[in-house]
Amino acid sequence: MDIDARMSVLERSPFFASADRDTLKHAAETASELPIAKEDQIFRQGEEASYSYLLAWGRVRLDQTTSDGRNVVIRYLGPGDLIGTVAVLRRKPYPATPVAVEDGMTLFWSAEKKAMLIAAHPVLATNAIELTGSRLEELQERLREVATQRVERRIAATLLRQVRHAGRRVEEGVEIPFTLTRGEIAELTATTLHTVSRTLAAWEQEGILSGKRASHLVITKPHRLVEIAEQE
Template sequence: MPKLDESLLSDLPPFSQLERSQIRTILDQAVSRRYDEGTAIFREGHEADRFYLLLDGYLRVIRSTEGGEEIIVLHISPGQLFGIAKALERDTYPATSIAAAESIALSWPMSLWTEFTTYPGFATESYKTLGRRLGEIQTTLTEMATQAVEKRVACAVLRMMNQSGRRTEGGVEIGFPITRQNISDMTGTTLHTVSRLLSAWEKDGVVASRRKRIVVTKPHELVLLSGVQG
């Protein structure tokens, strides 16, 4: 395995308060791995034996029903901890995580969790992360329960844009590959409906989309469609 560089971690909130030597130790205990698009990092219900830090790429966190339907609970961006079930005293992962794009993650055996929580700032940051996620999920739930499909889809696209968007000529592009099916799995609708909505928006010049890629050309218009009060 290639030697990892301390600068990988030194700017990330969970580690930013640490000495260079501590970071070195942490890195020496880490396993780094690349995941192809579509690969699972871990699966719902499996023993939570490692915790992770996403270095590069994006992940989808999904939950499945007994009926086999899947829904996307949230996305994970670079720099975030994930698979930290232990923080909530769970011994299995509560959801499955899949690489939405080619991704690289560090991981450590869960047995080191307790030790890590003694590092200054680490526990605080992981609980902040969980708090944010809980809030996000509650927001999604509320949206799902009260908003019509078009608004939900608009919100979902905006959320992805805010989380991963990068400026391009003529708009903000979502930073990872995403299909209509994926969007419908985030919003509890069908890929048909999503396709129709995106076509309509494209006709109005609000978004532009090629296969698996979406560029929001007029973010403000999309905000209006999402129905969020200003």
């Protein structure tokens, strides 16, 4: 990518919201590129956080392994999202492993360069606070759902979060434009694979969803799914 292409990637990222051209140019010039292929791990949980990444295009799943060896999907990341930045800024080991779910491209900066960028352009510090705040809010929402809500409602909320993040209109309805397995939905919802399979099968029967489009879920009755997510 040339500098202009990098700048147009950066200006679409919330981390660079309200940043002026000098900031974008400085960040574009100090970045390096790392293409990622499907299934690639950008780094591994527990490694020293030396680089902070920004996803230019593609889609990445953030996996965390628990102390008893279970894998948990933390969230999905899309274009413009930051990867590993909080660990870099806090000088802590990476807390999770990002895995590419499709081919893509990342821009990355060393910890020193990232710290220098933020020091030179305080708008980035404000944006970083905004971003960590909104992630915290999303996690609190998930925690509240797990503690208080019926499982159908939680599964619907999990799907709606993917729509909010990456939803795309297709002829039959609203598509979640990446592979999302039932096992992954179970992890994101904190329930069992069996429960997810049973619930999705019932929803397919009702015509709320369809799983036929290249393994992508299509929500064919969006209004109904919102109702399920909001019912008491």
